[in-house]
Amino acid sequence: MAAASSLHVAAPVATPRVGSSAGNRSASAARVVRVAAAGSGAARAGGRLVARAAVAAKENSPARAASKSDGHEVLLFEALREALIEEMKVDPTVCVFGEDVGHYGGSYKVTKGLAEMFGDLRVLDTPIAENSFTGMGVGAAMKGLRPVIEGMNMGFLLLAYNQISNNCGMLHYTSGGQFKIPVVIRGPGGVGRQLGAEHSQRLESYFQSIPGLQMVACSTPYNAKGLMKAAIRSENPVVLFEHVLLYNLKEKIPDEEYVLCLEEAEMVRPGEHVTILTYSRMRYHVMQAAKTLVNKGYDPEVIDIRSLKPFDLHTIGNSIKKTHRVLIVEECMRTGGIGASLRSAIIDNFWDYLDAPIMCLSSQDVPTPYAAPLEDATVVQPAQIVAAVEQICR
Amino acid sequence: MAAAALLRRIPAARAPATALMAARTISDSTAPLTIETSVPFTSHIVDPPSRDVTTTPAELLTFFRDMSLMRRMEIAADSLYKAKLIRGFCHLYDGQEAVAVGMEAAITRSDSIITAYRDHCIYLARGGDLVSAFAELMGRQAGCSRGKGGSMHFYKKDANFYGGHGIVGAQVPLGCGLAFAQKYRKEESATFALYGDGAANQGQLFEALNISALWKLPAILVCENNHYGMGTAEWRAAKSPAYYKRGDYVPGLKVDGMDVLAVKQACKFAKEHAVANGPIVLEMDTYRYHGHSMSDPGSTYRTRDEISGVRQERDPIERVRKLILAHDLATPAELKDMEKEIRKEVDDAIAKAKESPMPDTSELFTNVFVKGFGVDSFGADRKELRATLP
Numbered sequence: 001m002a003a004a005s006s007l008h009v010a011a012p013v014a015t016p017r018v019g020s021s022a023g024n025r026s027a028s029a030a031r032v033v034r035v036a037a038a039g040s041g042a043a044r045a046g047g048r049l050v051a052r053a054a055v056a057a058k059e060n061s062p063a064r065a066a067s068k069s070d071g072h073e074v075l076l077f078e079a080l081r082e083a084l085i086e087e088m089k090v091d092p093t094v095c096v097f098g099e100d101v102g103h104y105g106g107s108y109k110v111t112k113g114l115a116e117m118f119g120d121l122r123v124l125d126t127p128i129a130e131n132s133f134t135g136m137g138v139g140a141a142m143k144g145l146r147p148v149i150e151g152m153n154m155g156f157l158l159l160a161y162n163q164i165s166n167n168c169g170m171l172h173y174t175s176g177g178q179f180k181i182p183v184v185i186r187g188p189g190g191v192g193r194q195l196g197a198e199h200s201q202r203l204e205s206y207f208q209s210i211p212g213l214q215m216v217a218c219s220t221p222y223n224a225k226g227l228m229k230a231a232i233r234s235e236n237p238v239v240l241f242e243h244v245l246l247y248n249l250k251e252k253i254p255d256e257e258y259v260l261c262l263e264e265a266e267m268v269r270p271g272e273h274v275t276i277l278t279y280s281r282m283r284y285h286v287m288q289a290a291k292t293l294v295n296k297g298y299d300p301e302v303i304d305i306r307s308l309k310p311f312d313l314h315t316i317g318n319s320i321k322k323t324h325r326v327l328i329v330e331e332c333m334r335t336g337g338i339g340a341s342l343r344s345a346i347i348d349n350f351w352d353y354l355d356a357p358i359m360c361l362s363s364q365d366v367p368t369p370y371a372a373p374l375e376d377a378t379v380v381q382p383a384q385i386v387a388a389v390e391q392i393c394r
Numbered sequence: 395m396a397a398a399a400l401l402r403r404i405p406a407a408r409a410p411a412t413a414l415m416a417a418r419t420i421s422d423s424t425a426p427l428t429i430e431t432s433v434p435f436t437s438h439i440v441d442p443p444s445r446d447v448t449t450t451p452a453e454l455l456t457f458f459r460d461m462s463l464m465r466r467m468e469i470a471a472d473s474l475y476k477a478k479l480i481r482g483f484c485h486l487y488d489g490q491e492a493v494a495v496g497m498e499a500a501i502t503r504s505d506s507i508i509t510a511y512r513d514h515c516i517y518l519a520r521g522g523d524l525v526s527a528f529a530e531l532m533g534r535q536a537g538c539s540r541g542k543g544g545s546m547h548f549y550k551k552d553a554n555f556y557g558g559h560g561i562v563g564a565q566v567p568l569g570c571g572l573a574f575a576q577k578y579r580k581e582e583s584a585t586f587a588l589y590g591d592g593a594a595n596q597g598q599l600f601e602a603l604n605i606s607a608l609w610k611l612p613a614i615l616v617c618e619n620n621h622y623g624m625g626t627a628e629w630r631a632a633k634s635p636a637y638y639k640r641g642d643y644v645p646g647l648k649v650d651g652m653d654v655l656a657v658k659q660a661c662k663f664a665k666e667h668a669v670a671n672g673p674i675v676l677e678m679d680t681y682r683y684h685g686h687s688m689s690d691p692g693s694t695y696r697t698r699d700e701i702s703g704v705r706q707e708r709d710p711i712e713r714v715r716k717l718i719l720a721h722d723l724a725t726p727a728e729l730k731d732m733e734k735e736i737r738k739e740v741d742d743a744i745a746k747a748k749e750s751p752m753p754d755t756s757e758l759f760t761n762v763f764v765k766g767f768g769v770d771s772f773g774a775d776r777k778e779l780r781a782t783l784p
Contacts (some may be wrong), residue, residue: 235765
């Protein structure tokens with residue numbers, strides 16, 4: 001299942017909390033000035049960066065860098081927990097806010113045992129008050145702590161939308177850089193097994209326009225642990241999207257410490273015919289469809305984009321330049337979803353490389369129904385992915 | 395008479411830093427003076443502090459000076475707004491100065507303050523300077539938020555002033571988060587989270603108060619009750635306008651917010667309480683002369699008589715002036731001179747702020763993320779730049 005991550009590994013254990021290298025800062029400053037001069041920055045959210053530093057193409061290296069030992073098997077929720085424990089051990093300012101995260105151990109067991117390990121002041125059981133405890137997390141971050149705020153279900157974070165958008169996302173900017181908000185907002189979302197409309201929300205699309213937020217979605221135990229660690233270490237607010245149905249995925253992960261890059265996508269299956277961009281649970285539907293496609297003679301390249309904001313247009317671009325065909329498969333709603341933004345970004349940047357219109361398969365714009373066949377029809381199924389690839393590659 | 399007056403003018407210690415004029419004959423004595431507050435405190439499930447407040451002549455003069463400076467700054471902002479140098483929303487604090495000044499006198503810079511959008515004077519009280527305040531109002535580079543925040547987003551991190559927030563009530567959970575961090579770090583300090591009578595009806599306040607009481611956080615919720623939530627009078631918005639009681643299980647104190655000494659006493663009391671026992675609610679009974687903001691004339695929902703009545707009876711600066719004159723700490727002429735100097739100081743600051751340029755267009759993209767614009771791809775070690783994304 002979980003194949004190659006193209007990115008690795010083995011960050012030295014004693015990584016100090018990173019100060020930015022001076023070189024970076026001046027590079028950023030220089031780049032930003034070029035945005036202004038070019039004048040075309042306004043039209044595109046990302047700002048056009050003139051020079052694209054060539055990076056050694058991230059090879060489709062299937063193997064992770066040689067691990068010294070065999071690694072150990074974990075379930076995805078255990079991987080998240082390992083990440084939390086490691087970071088909380090190393091950095092005393094990391095704390096966890098959420099409903100039932102402490103004594104109960106977390107509704108999906110991500111925080112099981114943490115309260116016993118770190119105490120009630122670091123693993124805080126909040127009352128059911130998302131608006132205020134998210135705000136409190138942001139306030140604590142303003143004063144130098146690094147809270148990990150859990151929404152028991154991503155959908156509940158809608159109650160905290162103001163705090164996430166206006167305070168979490170914007171305070172670094174409106175204070176002229178005085179305050180940073182290094183929070184991680186995480187929780188399970190996505191369509192589960194007949195959980196009903198209000199517990200099957202995909203909030204990626206709701207949060208994607210908030211300036212100042214980074215968004216990532218994990219899909220395997222390996223990337224869950226790496227992304228959680230990276231998110232905690234990031235000085236920016238990061239929303240980490242987990243999925244209700246993926247918590248029990250099992251995978252062997254390295255024993256050594258590793259951190260993944262928040263802004264990079266993951267090459268799941270290299271190929272030649274079509275680039276399939278996906279994230280979270282749909283990755284598995286895509287891989288299932290890929291089996292069928294391979295039998296039919298197609299060679300799809302599957303990329304788990306992981307970083308929902310910003311998009312890793314570097315990896316994506318390199319892939320499009322190779323295959324010239326793109327299919328986006330997401331669980332987000334069709335209207336205003338991640339796929340919609342990704343499509344625009346690809347058209348803006350890689351139009352000349354496309355041989356076919358970009359197809360985007362998303363969930364239907366309906367509240368998720370309870371009945372099983374209806375629920376299945378809400379999300380994208382492997383058969384639809386196969387049909388779409390066949391259409392694109394005609 | 396003259397001899398007695400002379401005796402009382404024994405200069406003791408140096409005048410406090412905020413009084414920047416040259417040595418004068420006005421008193422800068424630090425001999426204690428006890429003054430009774432205008433009205434007694436009303437309390438909810440706690441014993442109120444005494445009505446007798448200890449102060450010093452030097453402190454009273456500082457109060458006078460600081461409040462006059464704030465008053466002058468706000469009036470000047472009014473003119474700048476009408477001259478279209480300040481745009482957007484501008485919420486003025488004149489009338490409420492005693493809350494900012496009294497609070498600051500009771501606490502230290504390790505305590506934190508967070509407030510909503512009527513924040514110019516609290517910024518000054520926390521050590522902010524006039525030039526960066528005016529520059530921010532005019533959107534210039536020298537502004538305290540580099541011109542990117544505006545009137546509603548003043549912050550001063552090194553003085554533990556956390557702003558500066560536009561959404562009503564949202565700053566209160568933030569404030570409780572600050573208090574949480576203080577408790578987490580075992581600091582012996584407290585957080586003052588200010589909000590208005592309009593915001594007092596926000597649910598997130600009660601949520602935050604519940605959590606603060608549960609976790610015994612050193613959070614002091616200060617309701618600056620100026621009796622109008624924009625255009626809606628408090629009795630039309632709140633079933634129970636006894637805001638100091640609305641904490642229910644959390645103690646509360648009602649304070650005459652136009653009396654700087656009462657504010658000082660209450661804040662001192664509240665800080666001691668919060669650090670030891672957890673949250674407490676303060677209700678400052680205050681008044682704003684201007685409308686809600688510069689877009690609101692402020693007279694469609696209240697009468698001019700009411701406004702001038704408060705100005706005559708309860709103006710915070712006039713109260714301190716009377717105290718100073720009654721105790722012979724300065725002559726009326728000296729106070730007038732002080733006011734003239736303040737006026738000049740403010741005018742000079744405005745002129746200096748006007749010299750500051752508008753931010754460069756490149757500033758549009760700075761400070762969105764902590765590093766760059768979030769379009770850089772960092773290696774796993776988070777140190778090196780690996781790829782620059784288009």
